[in-house]
Amino acid sequence: MLVELEEMILVSIDDHMVEPPDMFDNHVPDKWRDQAPRIVTNANGQDEWIFQGAAASTPFGMAATSGWPPEEWGFDPATMTEMRPGCFDVHERVRDMNANGVLASMNFPTMAGFNARTFNEAPDKELSLVMLQAYNDWHIDEWCGAYPGRFIPQGIVPLWDVDLAVAEVQRVAAKGSKSISFLEAPHAFGLPSLLSGHWDPMLAAISDTNMVLSLHIGAAWNLITLAPEATVDHLIVVPSQATMLTAQDLLFGPTLRSFPELRVALSEGGIGWIPFYLNRVDRHVQNHSWIDSSFGKDRLPSQLFREQILACFITDPSGLKARHQIGIDLIAWECDYPHTDTTWPHSPELLWSELQDASCTDEEINKITWQNACRFFDWDPFAHIPRADATVGALRGAAATANVDTTRRPRAEWKVLNEAAGVLA
Numbered sequence: 459m460l461v462e463l464e465e466m467i468l469v470s471i472d473d474h475m476v477e478p479p480d481m482f483d484n485h486v487p488d489k490w491r492d493q494a495p496r497i498v499t500n501a502n503g504q505d506e507w508i509f510q511g512a513a514a515s516t517p518f519g520m521a522a523t524s525g526w527p528p529e530e531w532g533f534d535p536a537t538m539t540e541m542r543p544g545c546f547d548v549h550e551r552v553r554d555m556n557a558n559g560v561l562a563s564m565n566f567p568t569m570a571g572f573n574a575r576t577f578n579e580a581p582d583k584e585l586s587l588v589m590l591q592a593y594n595d596w597h598i599d600e601w602c603g604a605y606p607g608r609f610i611p612q613g614i615v616p617l618w619d620v621d622l623a624v625a626e627v628q629r630v631a632a633k634g635s636k637s638i639s640f641l642e643a644p645h646a647f648g649l650p651s652l653l654s655g656h657w658d659p660m661l662a663a664i665s666d667t668n669m670v671l672s673l674h675i676g677a678a679w680n681l682i683t684l685a686p687e688a689t690v691d692h693l694i695v696v697p698s699q700a701t702m703l704t705a706q707d708l709l710f711g712p713t714l715r716s717f718p719e720l721r722v723a724l725s726e727g728g729i730g731w732i733p734f735y736l737n738r739v740d741r742h743v744q745n746h747s748w749i750d751s752s753f754g755k756d757r758l759p760s761q762l763f764r765e766q767i768l769a770c771f772i773t774d775p776s777g778l779k780a781r782h783q784i785g786i787d788l789i790a791w792e793c794d795y796p797h798t799d800t801t802w803p804h805s806p807e808l809l810w811s812e813l814q815d816a817s818c819t820d821e822e823i824n825k826i827t828w829q830n831a832c833r834f835f836d837w838d839p840f841a842h843i844p845r846a847d848a849t850v851g852a853l854r855g856a857a858a859t860a861n862v863d864t865t866r867r868p869r870a871e872w873k874v875l876n877e878a879a880g881v882l883a
Contacts, residue, residue, distance in 0.1 A: 461820040463810040464851030466559070469828040469839060471610070471770050472674070472725045472792035473563045473800075475601065476522050476545040477507075477570075477593075479538065479882065484600070485592035493585055494592070495569065495576075497538065504535040507569040509589065510580040514569050521545075521568045524554075524796030527866045531798050533690070539876040540869035545796045547881065548604045555608065556857035557864050559806045559850030560793055561828070562839060564610035564672075565601065566639055566725070567593075572677040573639045575647065578617040587616055591626065598633045607842030610835055612637040612672065615660065617649055623660040631667035636835045637723070638664050640671055642704040643678035652704075653711035661713065665720040670768075670835055673704055674725040694798070701727030702735055705767070709739060709759045714766050715752070721834055723768045726792060726799075729777035732769060732784045736760040764788055768834045772799055773808060778816035778826075786822055790831040803864040806850045 482494040495509040507514040517535035525542025538546065544554035555563060570576050570593055577586040577593075594613045602609035613630035615623040615638060627638060638660075641647065650656030664671050678700035684692050701724050708714050708722060739759040743749075753759060770790040771777055781789060791809060794800040801808045813823050832839050839848060846852065867875070876882065 461823045463806055464849060464854075466806060466810070466823065466850045467828040467839065467845070467848050468558075468560045468791065468793075468805065468809075468850060469562045469610075469831045469837075470560055470793035470795075471564045471672075471723060471768075471790050471831045471835070472772075473565050473795045474521055474568055474797060475551070475565045476518060476538070476541060476568050476796070477596075478546045481596045481600075482589065482592050485595040486588065490585065490588050495589060499537065503537070505537045506535060507576070509576060510582055510585065512580065514576045515571050516568050518568075520798070522796050523798050524800055524802055525867060525872060526869060530869055533693075536869060537873065538882050539873045541872060541876075542796065542867075543876065543881050548601050551795075552605050552608055553857060553860060553862045554795065554802065554864075556853045556860070557862040558793065558795070558803045559853050561843065561848045561853065562608055562610060562837070563793065563795070564612055564637060564835070565597075566612070566672075566674055567597075567614060570614055572647075573641050573674070574614040574617055575641075577614075578647075583616075583618055586618075587622060590614060590616055591629070594626070594630050594635075595633075598630065598635060602634075607839070610637065610837055611635045612639050614639050617641070617644070617647075620656060620659055623657075624663045627660060627663040627667060627669070631669055635669060636837055637670045637672045640673060641677040642673035642675065642701070642724075643681055643707070646678050646680035651711075652707045652713050655712065658712075658716065661717050661720055665717045668836055670721045670723050672723045672725050675701060675727050678703055698726060698728050699731070702731055705735060705763065706739075708767070709762060714762050718766070721766055721768065723770070723790075723834065725770060726772070726794065727769060728774050729769045729771045729784055729789055730774050730780065732763075732777070733780045736763060736783075768830065770831075772801060773812060775812050775815060778812055778818065781816065781818070781822065781826075786825055787830055789826050790834070791827055 479497045486494045495507050497505050498508050520533050522541040522545040523531045543550035577590045580586045598611045602611040611634050613635040615626045645651035675697040743753045764785040770792040772794050795802045
């Protein structure tokens with residue numbers, strides 16, 4: 459059967475959630491409950507998470523623009539009531555996924571910062587561990603557990619103690635986690651690098667538990683020195699380019715060769731850079747024989763990359779046209795809801811246009827839209843939902859029946875609607 463737009467199956471391996479205010483209520487022991495992170499409204503009228511006396515670093519507003527008109531986007535924080543409920547309410551999120559024809563989604567943290575940074579930077583590490591574990595329990599049991607088959611569970615780990623990280627990897631794997639979200643460049647935050655060997659016990663645990671190491675863009679930002687005159691455009695465009703630095707650490711450090719069964723997903727880094735990079739590193743090891751890179755003549759860096767790495771894109775017309783140079787089996791798609799780069803609620807149309815412009819075959823379309831991601835994360839997309847109900851057309855039909863409204867509204871209008879509905883009461 460030929461693939462058509464309505465017949466596509468979409469699995470996004472990079473989306474985000476704005477965690478709801480009650481996320482810790484069911485997962486923190488009574489002893490610690492009064493010390494759990496909480497949302498407060500600051501003197502500027504903006505909501506922020508407070509933990510151990512400090513505010514989390516990720517602003518709400520930049521993380522939750524899907525419901526707003528583009529002229530209201532920005533880095534400025536917001537209040538919870540100003541957001542489209544799909545940002546923080548799992549039931550509304552699934553409705554928004556249906557409206558976008560997306561079967562399944564893997565969600566990265568917001569309040570936890572770049573992969574547990576909020577907990578790592580707090581002084582009381584015993585308390586941090588309690589809350590980090592509560593975070594993982596909420597994400598796996600409540601957010602993902604509310605709709606089996608719609609979310610790929612993912613955990614975070616304590617960055618301050620590698621033995622604790624190993625234990626948490628094993629704990630969340632037993633709960634069904636398929637991925638560990640980690641810093642793409644831990645040395646950018648003063649932690650040991652991926653080349654150092656420090657994280658090897660954790661990497662071994664991830665490999666042994668059949669999970670994926672997911673490295674999201676943004677956590678290498680501190681490695682880049684911009685001109686003082688750099689505009690805000692740099693803050694949005696440049697982070698994806700730093701993915702190449704992460705790939706270099708993985709390939710020319712010990713990580714991939716020490717753990718040949720380890721799978722690494724490069725999240726939101728795009729794919730268009732990969733052909734140039736693989737050509738460059740292969741020529742490097744062939745041309746610079748005076749450097750002991752430990753690559754053999756019959757085993758080039760590009761082979762290692764293609765065996766153990768998955769890359770994803772939101773929109774990348776040039777990358778799709780170079781898919782054969784990249785390797786068709788290591789390309790996956792992402793939606794990035796509810797961030798500014800998301801293609802929601804028109805993802806199927808935009809993706810379909812790029813796939814057709816690149817003359818992708820039916821087999822290639824299926825690999826890019828769901829098969830590669832499901833294979834890589836060992837995720838059965840039809841364990842809970844029959845294939846006939848998992849297509850863009852079927853999901854959008856469910857959204858139409860439920861009258862899902864995808865209208866963009868000003869923040870002030872969302873505030874009125876959400877307060878009237880008692881969404882966060």
